[in-house]
Amino acid sequence: MSRSPRYQLLAAAALCATAFAVQAQDKGPIKVGLMLPATGTYAALGTAIENGFKLYVQEHGGKLGGRSIEYFKVDDESDPSKATENVNKLIKRDNVDVLIGTVHSGVALAMAKAAKDNNTLYINPNAGADAITGPMCAPNIVRSSFTNWQPGYAMGVAAAQKGYKTAMTITWNYAAGAEAVKGFTDGFEKGGGKVVKDLKLPFPNVEFQALLTEIASQKPDVTFAFFAGGGAVKFVKDYAAAGLRKTVPLVGSGFLTDGTLEAQGEAAQGLLTALHYADNLDTPRNNSFRKAYAVAYKMNPDVYAVQGYDAAQILNAGLTAAKGDLAKRDVITAAMRKVVVDSPRGKFTISPAGNPVQDIYLREVKGTENDTIGVAAKALADPARGCNLK
Numbered sequence: 575m576s577r578s579p580r581y582q583l584l585a586a587a588a589l590c591a592t593a594f595a596v597q598a599q600d601k602g603p604i605k606v607g608l609m610l611p612a613t614g615t616y617a618a619l620g621t622a623i624e625n626g627f628k629l630y631v632q633e634h635g636g637k638l639g640g641r642s643i644e645y646f647k648v649d650d651e652s653d654p655s656k657a658t659e660n661v662n663k664l665i666k667r668d669n670v671d672v673l674i675g676t677v678h679s680g681v682a683l684a685m686a687k688a689a690k691d692n693n694t695l696y697i698n699p700n701a702g703a704d705a706i707t708g709p710m711c712a713p714n715i716v717r718s719s720f721t722n723w724q725p726g727y728a729m730g731v732a733a734a735q736k737g738y739k740t741a742m743t744i745t746w747n748y749a750a751g752a753e754a755v756k757g758f759t760d761g762f763e764k765g766g767g768k769v770v771k772d773l774k775l776p777f778p779n780v781e782f783q784a785l786l787t788e789i790a791s792q793k794p795d796v797t798f799a800f801f802a803g804g805g806a807v808k809f810v811k812d813y814a815a816a817g818l819r820k821t822v823p824l825v826g827s828g829f830l831t832d833g834t835l836e837a838q839g840e841a842a843q844g845l846l847t848a849l850h851y852a853d854n855l856d857t858p859r860n861n862s863f864r865k866a867y868a869v870a871y872k873m874n875p876d877v878y879a880v881q882g883y884d885a886a887q888i889l890n891a892g893l894t895a896a897k898g899d900l901a902k903r904d905v906i907t908a909a910m911r912k913v914v915v916d917s918p919r920g921k922f923t924i925s926p927a928g929n930p931v932q933d934i935y936l937r938e939v940k941g942t943e944n945d946t947i948g949v950a951a952k953a954l955a956d957p958a959r960g961c962n963l964k
């Protein structure tokens with residue numbers, strides 16, 4: 575049956591109106607779920623990540639991939655026992671398009687599982703749990719930070735090069751500590767050193783005295799530590815107060831002295847650590863980032879701020895490739911892997927497993943800065959054991 579020209583015109587107009595409505599709907603905000611600690615020993619780290627993320631968005635007119643951003647927030651308290659419930663608030667209640675978080679490896683493992691189960695885009699701006707870009711790796715999961723193994727390994731290589739032969743390690747007893755120690759041990763023993771004892775205490779305890787006494791009595795050539803946030807402040811002060819700085823040099827993954835130096839003061843001076851960022855990187859990219867961050871937040875950025883900033887860059891790369899269309903999931907996830915991130919830390923790429931391939935700097939504490947004194951490991955990739963993505 576043939577239709578009248580007037581009917582055809584009306585039908586075409588209706589079609590146009592529907593298409594326009596769908597397009598307008600698509601142009602609404604992207605819902606970003608920030609799951610970070612706002613309380614507890616890692617609270618300041620969560621704030622820095624959020625600040626960094628929002629700084630990049632502000633620098634791009636409040637938009638990523640042409641879409642405005644709406645934030646949803648959950649304080650995860652760095653508590654793994656509440657992690658699944660917390661992440662489901664963002665995924666199921668708030669219906670977010672992308673998850674950003676978190677600091678604590680145990681919490682992030684639950685986030686990665688939920689992101690996999692629900693096929694939600696997930697960018698991890700800190701927690702280094704090796705499994706997230708190992709056996710749990712997935713196209714919708716990318717990290718803007720590191721694996722716990724990476725800085726630990728680089729510090730182990732550097733400690734062996736300094737001629738230390740024996741080491742003790744000390745950390746909190748959870749994934750991040752265990753994996754940082756594994757990295758250190760791999761690097762140190764490859765260079766001819768020997769880890770003679772691993773000391774642990776439960777997260778987030780800060781009663782270090784008995785363990786410091788053990789280090790003092792065993793007198794290894796060097797101590798390697800993984801602590802961060804408020805716990806790192808207390809550990810570095812206690813180590814110095816025990817008089818150990820003079821007898822057993824202390825080194826660590828750079829988190830030991832990042833974002834903590836104002837509080838650690840004299841006790842941290844001269845400490846050597848390894849990390850993928852250093853305050854004094856004298857590049858236009860780092861200088862402009864540091865200036866913009868200081869203007870926006872009235873404080874200096876740290877590695878956590880950089881990782882938050884770069885998480886927004888990675889999301890922007892994905893959304894831009896898809897012209898802001900969330901339905902183009904494969905385009906987004908492919909672009910989030912292909913991007914060369916122009917980071918304040920220096921340019922880095924993302925491995926097939928979804929983890930940064932990056933330089934790890936050797937740094938020395940000078941005043942309130944972690945200054946680079948060399949590169950401990952160039953373009954270091956995590957081994958990504960157990961990940962099948964190519």
Ligand code: PHB
Nearest residue numbers: 678679701702750802829
């Ligand atoms: C972690 O739990 O993976 C973690 C926490 C704090 C850091 C680094 C890693 O600074």
